[in-house]
Amino acid sequence: MKQDLREKFADPDRGVYLIGTCPPKEGTTLGQANEIADKLLARLGQIDFDGLIVYDIQDESSRTDAPRPFPFMRTLDPRMYSKLLREKSEQPVVTYKSVSQRDRADFENWLEEAWYNYGVKDIVMVGSPSADGDIKLPLSEAYQALGEHELDFQLGGVTIAERHAKKGDEHLRLLDKTTNGCEFFVSQAVYNAQATIDMLSSYARECRNRGEQPKRVILTFTPCGSAKTLEFMEWLGISVPDATRWRILDSTNPLMESIRICRSNLEQILDAVIDLDLPIGLNIESLTNRKDEIDASIRLYKLLKATLDLRLAEKQI
Numbered sequence: 663m664k665q666d667l668r669e670k671f672a673d674p675d676r677g678v679y680l681i682g683t684c685p686p687k688e689g690t691t692l693g694q695a696n697e698i699a700d701k702l703l704a705r706l707g708q709i710d711f712d713g714l715i716v717y718d719i720q721d722e723s724s725r726t727d728a729p730r731p732f733p734f735m736r737t738l739d740p741r742m743y744s745k746l747l748r749e750k751s752e753q754p755v756v757t758y759k760s761v762s763q764r765d766r767a768d769f770e771n772w773l774e775e776a777w778y779n780y781g782v783k784d785i786v787m788v789g790s791p792s793a794d795g796d797i798k799l800p801l802s803e804a805y806q807a808l809g810e811h812e813l814d815f816q817l818g819g820v821t822i823a824e825r826h827a828k829k830g831d832e833h834l835r836l837l838d839k840t841t842n843g844c845e846f847f848v849s850q851a852v853y854n855a856q857a858t859i860d861m862l863s864s865y866a867r868e869c870r871n872r873g874e875q876p877k878r879v880i881l882t883f884t885p886c887g888s889a890k891t892l893e894f895m896e897w898l899g900i901s902v903p904d905a906t907r908w909r910i911l912d913s914t915n916p917l918m919e920s921i922r923i924c925r926s927n928l929e930q931i932l933d934a935v936i937d938l939d940l941p942i943g944l945n946i947e948s949l950t951n952r953k954d955e956i957d958a959s960i961r962l963y964k965l966l967k968a969t970l971d972l973r974l975a976e977k978q979i
Contacts, residue, residue: 667713667754667784668816671846671878674941675978677970680756680880681706681963682715682947685743688736695738699746705956706751709963713784714751715848715945716744718758720791728897741780748781756818756848757782761804762790762797769799769807777813786818786848805842819844821879823854824901826861833865836877846878848945853886854901855927859934866938880943881931883924883966885958886910887917891950898949917958921965928966932973944970 670678686698718740737743744755757776761769776782787808789801799807808817819839826832836847852858862879869876886892889911896902906923913919928944935942946963948956 667756668845670712671816671941671943674939675974677967677974678878678880678941678943679710679712679963679967679970680715680943680945681711681713681959682717682882682945683747684717684719685737685740688738690738695743695746699743699750703747703751705960709960709967711753711963713754713756714744714747715756715786715947716740716747716758718760718788720760720788730897741776741782744782745780754784755782756784756786758786758788760788761799761801763799765798766803766807769804770811773808773811773813773815777815782815784816784818786820788820802842805839809843816845817843818846818848820850821847821861822850822899823852823857823861824850824899826864827854827857827901830864832861833868836865836879837868837872837874840874840877844877846880846943848880849882850898851882851884851895851900851947851949852927852931853895853906853923854903855930857901858927858931862931862935862940863938866935866940876938876940878941878943880945881928882945882947883928883962884947884949885917885924885955885962886920886949887952887955887958891952891955894949917954921958921962924962925965925969928969932970936973936977942970 667678670676683702686695690698719737740757744757748755759772776785787801787804790797808815819836821832821836823832839847849858858881866876886895892902892907892910909923910916910919944966946959946966948959
């Protein structure tokens with residue numbers, strides 16, 4: 663196994679570069695899952711990456727009254743797919759865990775199985791998408807359960823710049839999550855550069871005021887090639903400014919336009935925060951299983967990794 667993520671996250675002078683993916687749909691056979699993993703890793707064979715993220719897909723319909731643009735489909739156990747990808751790629755894998763649907767005893771059993779049966783060591787815990795849902799285990803209690811557990815998982819949390827734009831306190835949430843054991847954060851997909859800049863700047867400033875070292879924040883980017891994908895992004899709560907929306911929809915090549923937008927957004931963010939001693943990483947994902955958007959995510963990865971690598975190199979001069 664190559665250098666683990668904990669060591670990479672701890673080095674403030676380097677970027678960390680991840681690829682986000684979802685497990686295959688429920689009912690997929692082990693043989694089919696192997697084929698899907700092989701196809702993904704074949705696409706990734708041309709790039710240098712530090713690890714993967716496997717999401718735990720939730721039915722988020724309780725979060726909004728708007729109809730879901732794509733039907734919700736249950737998936738295979740993310741732990742199983744994480745193990746498959748880790749063994750095939752020999753790269754570390756961050757596994758998401760939605761904690762609200764089951765009680766504490768079930769969660770503690772999940773942790774035991776994740777560690778011993780699937781070799782999962784890096785996790786991101788997410789809570790209920792809505793306070794109105796049937797919450798059997800609040801995120802705060804899941805943090806407590808993990809903190810009292812003997813297994814030494816590296817824990818990550820989610821950060822949402824859109825929430826900061828509305829409430830102005832996302833930086834305080836990050837500090838609270840750090841107190842609860844979070845060692846890194848993964849953002850929601852970025853299409854609103856200013857919201858992300860405001861959140862990161864507030865976080866870095868508050869850390870400085872408290873005399874604390876900021877944790878690594880991994881910024882997620884995704885290509886968008888159609889009106890349907892754009893609708894899904896907005897349904898997920900991703901903030902897309904009006905001008906950005908029309909740039910994509912009016913373009914003769916929406917995918918390439920979205921890639922240009924993502925690069926511009928990353929450059930704006932780095933201009934604002936590169937000197938704040940805030941460790942940054944990138945996570946590139948495709949929100950759909952459309953081949954053109956998956957291929958575009960690889961092009962986007964190469965472009966954004968080169969952008970961040972260059973800025974970090976310039977900072978060392």
